[in-house]
Amino acid sequence: MSGESTVTPARKLHDADVVYLYDGSFEGFLCCVFESFAQHEIPFAVWTPERETATLYPFKDIATDHEKARRVFASFGRKLGAETEYLVTRDFLSGREDKELLLIRFLHLAFALGPGTVKRAGHPDVAPLYEMKKSLDWEVDKFQGFVRFEEHDGMLGAVIHPKNYILPLLRGHFCGRFPEENFMIYDAVHQAVLLYQDHKPQLLELAEPLVLPPPSAREQQFQTLWKQFYKTLEIKARHNERGRMTHCPKRFWADMTELREEL
Amino acid sequence: MEQSLMEKLTILADSAKYDVACTSSGASHTAKAGSLGSCYAPGCCHAFTADGRCVSLLKVLMTNCCAFDCSYCVNRKSNDVPRATFSPRELAELTIEFYRRNYIEGLFLSSAVLVTPDYTTERMLKTLRLLRNEYHFGGYIHAKAIPGTSPELLEQLGFLADRLSVNVELPSENSLKLLAPDKGRHSIFRPMKQIAAEGAANREELTLYRKAPKFAPAGQSTQMIVGASPETDYHILKLTEGMYQKYSLKRVFYSAYIPVTEDTRLPALDTKPPLLREHRLYQADWLLRFYQFKADEILDEHNQNFNPYLDPKCNWAVQHYGLFPVDVNKAPFEMLLRVPGIGPKSARRIWHARKQASLGLDELKRMGVVLKRAQYFITCRGFAGAHPGRGSAGRERITNALIDPNVFSGGVEQLSMFSPPAVDKLVAQGVPPRTAQKLVREEAVQCLAKAL
Numbered sequence: 001m002s003g004e005s006t007v008t009p010a011r012k013l014h015d016a017d018v019v020y021l022y023d024g025s026f027e028g029f030l031c032c033v034f035e036s037f038a039q040h041e042i043p044f045a046v047w048t049p050e051r052e053t054a055t056l057y058p059f060k061d062i063a064t065d066h067e068k069a070r071r072v073f074a075s076f077g078r079k080l081g082a083e084t085e086y087l088v089t090r091d092f093l094s095g096r097e098d099k100e101l102l103l104i105r106f107l108h109l110a111f112a113l114g115p116g117t118v119k120r121a122g123h124p125d126v127a128p129l130y131e132m133k134k135s136l137d138w139e140v141d142k143f144q145g146f147v148r149f150e151e152h153d154g155m156l157g158a159v160i161h162p163k164n165y166i167l168p169l170l171r172g173h174f175c176g177r178f179p180e181e182n183f184m185i186y187d188a189v190h191q192a193v194l195l196y197q198d199h200k201p202q203l204l205e206l207a208e209p210l211v212l213p214p215p216s217a218r219e220q221q222f223q224t225l226w227k228q229f230y231k232t233l234e235i236k237a238r239h240n241e242r243g244r245m246t247h248c249p250k251r252f253w254a255d256m257t258e259l260r261e262e263l
Numbered sequence: 264m265e266q267s268l269m270e271k272l273t274i275l276a277d278s279a280k281y282d283v284a285c286t287s288s289g290a291s292h293t294a295k296a297g298s299l300g301s302c303y304a305p306g307c308c309h310a311f312t313a314d315g316r317c318v319s320l321l322k323v324l325m326t327n328c329c330a331f332d333c334s335y336c337v338n339r340k341s342n343d344v345p346r347a348t349f350s351p352r353e354l355a356e357l358t359i360e361f362y363r364r365n366y367i368e369g370l371f372l373s374s375a376v377l378v379t380p381d382y383t384t385e386r387m388l389k390t391l392r393l394l395r396n397e398y399h400f401g402g403y404i405h406a407k408a409i410p411g412t413s414p415e416l417l418e419q420l421g422f423l424a425d426r427l428s429v430n431v432e433l434p435s436e437n438s439l440k441l442l443a444p445d446k447g448r449h450s451i452f453r454p455m456k457q458i459a460a461e462g463a464a465n466r467e468e469l470t471l472y473r474k475a476p477k478f479a480p481a482g483q484s485t486q487m488i489v490g491a492s493p494e495t496d497y498h499i500l501k502l503t504e505g506m507y508q509k510y511s512l513k514r515v516f517y518s519a520y521i522p523v524t525e526d527t528r529l530p531a532l533d534t535k536p537p538l539l540r541e542h543r544l545y546q547a548d549w550l551l552r553f554y555q556f557k558a559d560e561i562l563d564e565h566n567q568n569f570n571p572y573l574d575p576k577c578n579w580a581v582q583h584y585g586l587f588p589v590d591v592n593k594a595p596f597e598m599l600l601r602v603p604g605i606g607p608k609s610a611r612r613i614w615h616a617r618k619q620a621s622l623g624l625d626e627l628k629r630m631g632v633v634l635k636r637a638q639y640f641i642t643c644r645g646f647a648g649a650h651p652g653r654g655s656a657g658r659e660r661i662t663n664a665l666i667d668p669n670v671f672s673g674g675v676e677q678l679s680m681f682s683p684p685a686v687d688k689l690v691a692q693g694v695p696p697r698t699a700q701k702l703v704r705e706e707a708v709q710c711l712a713k714a715l
Contacts, residue, residue, distance in 0.1 A: 014372025176293035243315020
């Protein structure tokens with residue numbers, strides 16, 4: 001027979017010239033994963049409305065569907081194991097532009113090879129996940145120390161400028177530390193706030209930037225004491241500017257009481 | 264005249280800053296309702312000073328008025344410096360306000376000997392009781408045991424603090440006698456032993472009663488001064504190993520001696536602090552704690568001091584070159600740890616990954632192995648070990664890859680922090696820093712290659 005065959009050939013995973021557009025939420029991302037598996041395709045890019053730029057490739061709008069997201073997420077734990085689930089969830093908070101694409105590539109590999117995939121730290125599709133995790137862990141570790149609160153009428157407030165969206169990862173640490181305080185940490189890059197008030201934590205996204213009021217006289221007194229303490233600690237015979245910059249790069253300085261003036 | 268809080272803080276932070284231990288690690292708990300402060304097991308650095316050291320705790324002395332006269336110490340009785348004393352209330356309040364602003368992880372409280380050791384410790388206890396009982400402070404507290412304190416008071420201190428420390432100060436009894444006549448060997452090791460014993464007893468009790476009060480849950484640490492007295496690196500490392508085993512110390516800190524006083528028994532005032540030596544001691548300390556090395560493998564009777572140009576691990580690998588190359592896909596974990604360029608983290612990753620698939624060079628690189636150094640010591644899938652070439656040129660290629668870059672990382676005008684004595688000597692003779700570094704590096708490479 002020379003006519004067209006009615007049987008569609010088994011579709012193979014292929015790179016598709018298409019850009020996924022989703023709302024930036026984790027659920028939205030899970031729906032992108034769903035679409036990618038359903039179509040057996042790896043998109044050219046995955047963008048959120050803020051990251052959208054001119055491109056020749058056609059867009060595909062991925063609607064956030066709670067049910068689809070739930071199905072995808074449940075399969076992580078069931079088929080790929082707790083470690084993979086943890087790694088993917090955590091890496092989604094990364095500030096890397098192509099994080100969605102890297103995660104989708106990894107998931108295709110992981111569903112093909114099984115729960116051991118996450119251990120293949122040297123595989124080209126797995127290694128980037130560990131890089132993102134490293135960057136996240138590093139930044140979380142730094143900010144646990146570098147956040148500087150100022151007291152305003154009994155409320156503690158701090159501003160940070162992180163590269164990754166780390167507020168959810170800071171929540172446990174600070175709420176477990178100051179259970180009786182009211183505090184807020186404002187992420188000026190992602191315009192989000194971690195607010196802890198009356199023993200309840202909340203993560204809020206802000207429509208416009210937030211400005212903290214100037215510090216009171218009492219607050220200034222403690223800031224001066226701290227700055228003096230910090231300056232006194234240096235041992236001049238061991239001066240090592242490069243050492244300080246490795247541990248505390250300049251991008252943190254603007255938000256740190258003792259270093260703001262040295263910028 | 265009454266001193267202001269600012270003056271006191273300046274004086275008492277300045278006198279405490281030569282104590283190097285400033286970690287907040289080893290204890291872990293979150294704040295209970297109604298309290299303030301938690302501990303985070305890996306520790307947390309809150310700031311870094313211009314000398315690149317971490318600030319984790321509010322490190323101050325209770326007082327710097329001292330009854331002792333140890334010659335290496337700035338606070339000794341005979342030294343003419345401004346003196347100050349915190350009141351317990353003042354210090355507790357300052358700790359709380361700093362802590363709330365996330366400046367610090369807790370308090371590091373040490374003291375000069377005011378009147379008698381017991382009197383001083385009572386005062387420290389009063390501060391800690393205020394913090395724990397009145398302010399319900401759950402953050403980290405590191406308290407220094409004052410040599411000569413009675414066992415009862417030391418015990419009370421242990422139930423309030425997360426970590427205790429007793430400073431060895433000088434690595435041998437002779438040096439102690441000479442430089443710190445008021446502190447005997449006995450007054451240092453007795454409290455250390457007591458802390459170790461009570462800690463062990465407390466851990467046992469905690470398995471029986473979960474709510475039993477905790478005795479120094481973050482264990483104890485100590486520090487010694489390097490370069491003020493004539494002990495060799497081997498001596499210091501053996502002492503360290505002994506203390507880790509005998510007193511189950513959590514950490515031993517080393518502090519390069521910085522001359523603070525003119526004294527014929529001590530190095531001259533213009534002596535540079537031996538930072539490279541201190542750095543090597545810390546590297547060797549890591550080998551003891553995380554790389555399953557023994558002190559006798561790192562140094563021995565015939566090589567009593569560290570090689571200034573190679574870190575201790577590379578030095579070991581060079582001396583045992585016959586054991587290499589090892590197959591990354593088969594070698595036991597202990598051996599992976601000993602390959603230059605593979606650390607505990609990449610060793611663990613290799614350990615897991617090779618069960619999934621055999622590893623080649625690309626995979627190793629992506630896992631964080633430093634191939635520049637590792638290539639001469641490993642084989643893996645599709646790679647039979649790098650061939651450095653025959654004869655002395657080949658050996659020089661290997662030593663070139665292994666030589667410690669930190670030692671020669673200085674710029675045109677400035678030397679590296681860790682510049683070795685040979686470079687310092689040339690510079691003192693008027694050779695420009697960069698040329699001096701280059702000359703010494705070339706000579707070191709040749710010299711090491713010959714020994715390979």
